[in-house]
Amino acid sequence: MSFRQGITNLSRHATPSEISKYALKASSASAVSSTRPGDYVSRNASTVPPVTQNSVGSKGPTAMVLMNMGGPSTTDEVGDFLSRLFQDGDLIPLGRLQNYLGKFISARRTPKIKKQYAEIGGGSPIRKWSEHQGAEMCKILDKISPDTAPHKPYVAFRYASPLTEDMYERLFQDGFGKGRGGRAVAFTQYPQYSCSTTGSSLNELWKWRNRLEGKRASGEVDPEGAIKWSVIDRWPAHSGLIEAFATNIENTLSTYPVEKRDKVVLLFSAHSLPMSVVNRGDPYPSEVAATVYAVMQRLGFSNPYRLVWQSQVGPQPWLGAQTQFTVEEYIKKGQTDLTLIPIAFTSDHIETLYELDKEIIGEANEPGLKRVESMNGNPIFIQALADIAKAHLESHTSCSAQMLLRCPGCTSERCLGSKQFFAAQQERL
Template identity: 75%
Template sequence: MALRQPISQLSKRATSSQISKLAATPTTSLWNHECQSDATRAKRQLATVAPPVTQDATGSQGPTAMVFMNMGGPSTTGEVGSFLSRLFADGDLIPLGRLQNYLGPLISARRTPKIIKQYAAIGGGSPIRKWSEYQSSEMCKILDKISPETAPHKPYVAFRYADPLTEEMYERLLEDGFGRGRGGRAIAFTQYPQYSCSTTGSSLNELWKWRNRLEGKRASGEAEPEGAIKWSVIDRWPVHPGLIEAFAQNIEKTLATYPPEKRDKVVLLFSAHSLPMSVVNRGDPYPSEVSATVYAVMQRLGMKNSYRLVWQSQVGPSAWLGAQTSDTVSNYIKKGQTDLILIPIAFTSDHIETLYELDQEIIGEAEQEGIKRVESLNGSPVFIRALADIAVEHMKSGKACSDQMGLRCPGCVSEKCLNQKKFFSKMDALL
């Protein structure tokens, strides 16, 4: 079955102007074409491919492990301390320089009581594991139907700072028959649509570390042992038509709750997790890729509303990317603009930043009926179908990762980052 290449994929080497052109291309017609009825797809499949592979059978290129990578979150308040300890120990996410090993534990210990109260306020833990496991499982069910040659597709979740940790996921892969002389294919699928060295890059650094410990030179004495897991990476997808459509539909649903005479005057505030300016100035692609997502969504919506991209979750006294979401909402209220919709544009499911920071701190404390938040993607069928399409496109491409991933940030001096990129991109040298 012929697969259409979406305008959104940044798998080709792209300049900022090319990204803008990609983001500016209308997505509605493309995505409507993608979302044909199940009956129509079934007829085509019956005519062109074999029936889906069941879990007790294997396609010619299967099985395939689909590993969802994300930050993660504590499922209970008892896990908050260890979660924060791992988070503040990660210099890729929160760079503290040579004092990382001293300041990280100090900051995490001081913040733990406060953060425990926040998780208690949203039900006693983060739902990100529940949604990640649901999304990965549902995506694999679709993949078994539309890509039987790579089936069965087995879902895994690898969190950076909470259970299931990357090393736990890797041990499960080995226990399930991948690697250790048996080969097998695994795809590291970032659940950060927009690439950052602090998020996707950090997760890949961790995956590379555990690959080396469990399957690489440290484990067997040779850099590329026979029968190791064959890895490839889906490292970014900021303007995929399915992602854009899922966001747009949720925004339209929220706009419909306003009276018709107010609807076009509502200001849309797209909120993304901020980054330290030291990371931004190093050349991290995250701000431009988030901007591309925002612009593509606004084009899909017909540019009917005014909008801004704002940033949340700043930690510590150093300079971070702004304007801050909380400050922006306060300033608009002071100016009399009280019809605002907050859109978590860099998150694919609910967690502490949406359920507490946006809902309870920013919206709750504003006490304005006109300030609302768009529902997170969570179990959106449109979004989950998009994940499956992205995975199929990646597998059909035969590429180890996007070309963009092979290009280091202009100011990057990390040997860990360099070696990780060399491994996952299968390239001998990178800039």
């Protein structure tokens, strides 16, 4: 079946052209220098010189767009952040009354969540770390992938500034698109794919592309000179990611007495999903489990471990066992040496700094209960981002074959349209 036929027949699934297989090797990088939080924000992609290449033929410059959920940088942004989050049916499905219930729930929760953000410094550090990771990754890419240089970092958050539409306008300001062409890579910062996270972010990107330079803007599905998009949609077992996690775990284990070290229980904690999403066939649980198993292989299965789930919201059933319940039960059983590992997060935010550190570790008040450091500025992790991006650029593929396979129970036309769009970009690369 041809690639075009695969797109046409994409209902429950599609078969794209064969995607090249490659092996990636983790390598170390020099340590990241200490910088004040405000210094990261100044690295805004809008300061990058305009694109000068023609819309056809040049491999660079390349826009590298790191996509994530985001978080409010100040407590004043909490209300808008929660409103967008609870109105996203891909993340928290509330049915036909999604917009109404989303606004109602967010308004009820805003005062409480504001207090939580106030306790972790007045806002989320996720923008700081995302901009830092993107800037450092692009420095490495300029050296290891000169054909696609210069690489220009952008951040697109789903629920907080900079939003996807803001990022797209910055691309225009920097000379990409609107008849001038250019290459952009949407690089999800959720290592494990879920329709609720990566899928939602890509659906949002597809929506704004259509509005700003697609059919709704020009009358054409794929106007000449539009930005050429490709997607890095998952990387749950990449060797660099695994090495970064394993190194952080080893650093934390080294703080326990030698006689206790191999008896510490490792609790890998990931954001949970509603069971309705899991039962629909979402790949997230299996991909998180793949990350956990690869990390334990790298550690030589040195410790007992469990995969647990956090951040349940609302009354409907969610994937468990819940992290807090697990910690409480183990402590009751006398197992007080426990290490929490945020396995699905690439930087600190409220789920690590408040939920894990304050609600679970702080309330338990057990000296043997600790948390492994998040990726943040980890140079091994940033090198891994660059290695993943380089391999993707060399593969000349618009997305993975796995991304094109819809969940067995998927009925979302938005999801279908988004997948068809990114699959069709293959012919433009």
